[in-house]
Amino acid sequence: MVEQVAQMIVHGEAWTIKDLFVLPNEYVYWSIQIVMYPYMTGLVAGAFVLSSLYHVFNVEKLKEIARYALVFSFALLPVAMMPLMLHLSQPFRGIHVLMTPHFTSAISAFGIVFMTYACIVAAEIWFVYRKFIVESVHRLNNKQDRSGLESLLLPIYKVISLERWTSPKKPSIPTTRQSSSWQRLAFRLPASCMAMPDLFSAQ
Amino acid sequence: MKRRDFLKNTAVFVAGASVSISALDFIDPKELLAANPELRWGFLVDTHKCVGCGFCVKACKTENDIPFEANVTRTWVERYVIKKDGDVVMDSPKGARDGFTTKLIDQNASGMTLVPEDEIAQAFFVPKLCNQCTTPACVQVCPVGATYQTADGVVLVDRTWCIGCGYCIMGCPYGVRFFHPVEHVADKCTFCYHRIIKGDNSACAQACPFNARQIGNLKDPNDPVAKAVMTQRVGVLRDEYGTKPNVYYIGLNKEVR
Numbered sequence: 001m002v003e004q005v006a007q008m009i010v011h012g013e014a015w016t017i018k019d020l021f022v023l024p025n026e027y028v029y030w031s032i033q034i035v036m037y038p039y040m041t042g043l044v045a046g047a048f049v050l051s052s053l054y055h056v057f058n059v060e061k062l063k064e065i066a067r068y069a070l071v072f073s074f075a076l077l078p079v080a081m082m083p084l085m086l087h088l089s090q091p092f093r094g095i096h097v098l099m100t101p102h103f104t105s106a107i108s109a110f111g112i113v114f115m116t117y118a119c120i121v122a123a124e125i126w127f128v129y130r131k132f133i134v135e136s137v138h139r140l141n142n143k144q145d146r147s148g149l150e151s152l153l154l155p156i157y158k159v160i161s162l163e164r165w166t167s168p169k170k171p172s173i174p175t176t177r178q179s180s181s182w183q184r185l186a187f188r189l190p191a192s193c194m195a196m197p198d199l200f201s202a203q
Numbered sequence: 204m205k206r207r208d209f210l211k212n213t214a215v216f217v218a219g220a221s222v223s224i225s226a227l228d229f230i231d232p233k234e235l236l237a238a239n240p241e242l243r244w245g246f247l248v249d250t251h252k253c254v255g256c257g258f259c260v261k262a263c264k265t266e267n268d269i270p271f272e273a274n275v276t277r278t279w280v281e282r283y284v285i286k287k288d289g290d291v292v293m294d295s296p297k298g299a300r301d302g303f304t305t306k307l308i309d310q311n312a313s314g315m316t317l318v319p320e321d322e323i324a325q326a327f328f329v330p331k332l333c334n335q336c337t338t339p340a341c342v343q344v345c346p347v348g349a350t351y352q353t354a355d356g357v358v359l360v361d362r363t364w365c366i367g368c369g370y371c372i373m374g375c376p377y378g379v380r381f382f383h384p385v386e387h388v389a390d391k392c393t394f395c396y397h398r399i400i401k402g403d404n405s406a407c408a409q410a411c412p413f414n415a416r417q418i419g420n421l422k423d424p425n426d427p428v429a430k431a432v433m434t435q436r437v438g439v440l441r442d443e444y445g446t447k448p449n450v451y452y453i454g455l456n457k458e459v460r
Binding site: 004007008009010011012013021022023024025026027029030087088089090093094096097099100101102104105106107108111 | 270271272273274275276279281293294295297298309310311343344345346347348349364365366367368369370372373378379380381382384385387388
């Protein structure tokens with residue numbers, strides 16, 4: 001019985017107003033969730049613009065909210081994908097879009113744009129918070145009795161600082177000369193965007 | 204690293220990489236599998252012969268396990284009634300699964316209408332199925348490549364890979380795609396690919412008592428379908444969409460959408 005009922009219910013039948021449609025297969029499959037997605041994406045992009053106004057365009061009024069807006073933007077990125085994923089009739093297969101992208105499809109192409117955007121926001125968060133991360137490593141390294149949480153945080157900070165910490169006992173700020181060449185390049189990249197000739201001649 | 208060294212190393216790397224990459228020959232799997240330039244499936248519908256019995260729809264639903272009661276179907280028959288004042292009334296109750304047994308025309312939410320016989324200028328049936336387009340819109344928009352075109356021209360859906368986004372259903376200009384109520388993935392007419400590759404007829408063509416439906420190889424000049432397409436006055440549906448459909452209709456009216 002249940003099986004028979006399930007076989008009669010067509011996806012979209014519940015909300016399709018069958019007035020203009022008289023043919024079979026004519027159902028509206030894209031509904032409210034497709035509308036929610038651009039709304040959420042609007043919040044993501046808006047928060048990013050807000051933080052950029054301070055970090056890039058130096059709007060001092062937004063200093064207090066700039067960092068928060070950046071993290072907010074990053075945190076909302078996966079949430080913006082949720083309505084899109086839930087609208088799929090096979091939600092667990094949503095990851096296939098990244099596994100076998102088909103670039104003539106707008107959905108797939110936008111998946112690439114979306115991931116690129118995520119990388120940009122993640123990178124900007126790292127640059128903005130790097131000062132805090134390095135300072136935290138020094139502060140926790142110098143602390144004699146670290147609590148459990150602090151002992152947990154210290155290696156995390158060390159990893160996400162993307163820096164080589166020579167000795168945990170003797171904290172020292174590694175200069176660029178001590179660090180390896182790829183790290184040097186990574187740190188030079190943002191600087192090189194602003195002063196390109198500097199990249200090669202500074203050695 | 205000096206700028207000179209950097210540029211030199213880059214040039215050496217790019218030159219070396221391009222030589223080795225050009226040695227790789229990427230083989231298209233389609234070239235190996237089922238590549239037969241002598242085969243291109245096509246379909247011929249003679250609307251003069253169709254009486255709207257719905258045997259094709261019934262056969263299709265049975266053959267391809269499409270739930271019988273659900274209002275989705277891989278093939279269906281449309282009834283057109285063109286009035287003398289130019290109005291077009293059309294319907295396809297349950298895809299004409301049970302045939303057209305009444306003169307009442309099902310207008311869905313607007314109820315049933317009856318066109319008086321003295322007002323009718325033309326009345327005819329048009330069977331519909333997937334056009335297996337040469338440039339299919341559904342294949343273009345699938346974000347995961349779960350729907351694809353075989354080398355012999357049939358567009359298929361991989362049920363194990365389809366994510367059910369509905370993009371192909373929205374993209375198809377002919378409305379032949381739908382969500383399978385049980386499998387929960389996009390589904391469409393396959394020309395009964397599992398039968399035709401073995402030399403069988405498609406279920407709908409086999410079930411048609413009047414030979415209104417025929418499937419054939421468009422690249423074989425001796426094939427009856429290819430002959431009819433070449434020698435008779437045939438039309439295709441929605442040519443303006445640029446999908447290059449491969450279902451040809453004899454006796455196609457401009458009113459048919």
